[in-house]
Amino acid sequence: MMPHKINRNTEFTSAKRLLQELKSRLGAINEELAPYQIKLILEDFVGLTPSQIRFSDDLDVSREITEKVIRIIEKIEKGTPLARALGYRDFWKDKFYLSEDTLEPRPDTETLIEEVLKKHSNTPPKRILDIGTGTGCILLSLLREFPEATGVGIDLSKGACETASLNAEQLEMKNRAEIRCGNWTDPLKMDEKFDLIVSNPPYIPSSEIANLDKNVRNYDPILALDGGKTGLDPYKNLLPKVKNHLVEGGSIFFEIGINQDQDLARLAEDSNATLIRVTKDLGGVPRVVEISYGDK
Numbered sequence: 001m002m003p004h005k006i007n008r009n010t011e012f013t014s015a016k017r018l019l020q021e022l023k024s025r026l027g028a029i030n031e032e033l034a035p036y037q038i039k040l041i042l043e044d045f046v047g048l049t050p051s052q053i054r055f056s057d058d059l060d061v062s063r064e065i066t067e068k069v070i071r072i073i074e075k076i077e078k079g080t081p082l083a084r085a086l087g088y089r090d091f092w093k094d095k096f097y098l099s100e101d102t103l104e105p106r107p108d109t110e111t112l113i114e115e116v117l118k119k120h121s122n123t124p125p126k127r128i129l130d131i132g133t134g135t136g137c138i139l140l141s142l143l144r145e146f147p148e149a150t151g152v153g154i155d156l157s158k159g160a161c162e163t164a165s166l167n168a169e170q171l172e173m174k175n176r177a178e179i180r181c182g183n184w185t186d187p188l189k190m191d192e193k194f195d196l197i198v199s200n201p202p203y204i205p206s207s208e209i210a211n212l213d214k215n216v217r218n219y220d221p222i223l224a225l226d227g228g229k230t231g232l233d234p235y236k237n238l239l240p241k242v243k244n245h246l247v248e249g250g251s252i253f254f255e256i257g258i259n260q261d262q263d264l265a266r267l268a269e270d271s272n273a274t275l276i277r278v279t280k281d282l283g284g285v286p287r288v289v290e291i292s293y294g295d296k
């Protein structure tokens with residue numbers, strides 16, 4: 001297909017021309033992925049579906065939007081992953097803005113949301129704590145599911161806290177989600193208690209960071225990935241601390257890395273807690289553990 005060069009100086013571009021540009025440039029990178037990428041870009045940035053554009057000759061796109069779309073194409077051409085090029089990622093039922101300080105939310109993490117929903121189907125939590133909140137995707141998705149609840153999201157990264165606050169605002173949950181910046185549970189008051197504590201902390205062993213896929217290594221911040229020598233440092237830190245912030249009978253869910261379930265069982269015991277459930281993600285990898293300080 002011949003590339004259709006867009007004139008970036010005119011006030012409006014024909015939507016058909018923009019569609020052709022997307023097809024030729026994204027199709028040249030990955031023919032299989034291009035239709036999905038084009039649909040997403042057009043629907044989200046232009047507000048039109050590819051079919052609407054194909055079947056109409058008189059749809060125009062403003063210069064500002066054309067520029068935005070061209071910038072996304074250019075980023076993808078340079079090898080930027082789609083979500084980073086778009087600036088957001090879908091997670092659970094919402095879109096979450098990303099920044100260079102946030103991890104790109106993963107579908108595996110939705111396993112944690114599912115497990116919490118199963119556990120709390122008859123006992124909705126009123127106060128939720130999410131430690132290492134990143135984009136805020138876990139906290140805000142849980143707050144969406146438990147409309148009476150309020151919560152706190154903590155992150156050490158100031159940039160991540162800003163992005164999580166922005167996401168809380170755009171999802172109209174600013175009055176229910178408080179984002180605090182600091183180290184693990186430090187930003188909590190001594191007597192602050194929650195019905196549900198969740199965390200997807202960094203859990204990759206330091207020595208494995210260099211071998212990660214380049215799309216992870218180059219775009220996800222190291223603070224969101226590196227869990228220390230064995231990858232378990234954050235759990236060692238959190239397990240003795242979270243108990244003080246859990247109401248009696250409250251629940252704790254952690255996301256874990258590959259082959260960490262046995263280690264988590266051991267670490268839980270060291271903190272007088274019990275690992276009561278391990279759930280696999282869609283790929284069959286043990287991904288979420290539930291920890292209890294009470295009876296099994």
Ligand SMILES: C[S@@+](CC[C@H](N)C(=O)[O-])C[C@H]1O[C@@H](n2cnc3c(N)ncnc32)[C@H](O)[C@@H]1O
Binds near residue numbers: 102105132160202203
């Ligand atoms: C694996 S990411 C998870 C982000 C998000 N919850 C998600 O599931 O997409 C871990 C997060 O923990 C944060 N973090 C790392 N060390 C921390 C610490 N000492 N205290 C609080 N947050 C920390 C990172 O900045 C990062 O946002």
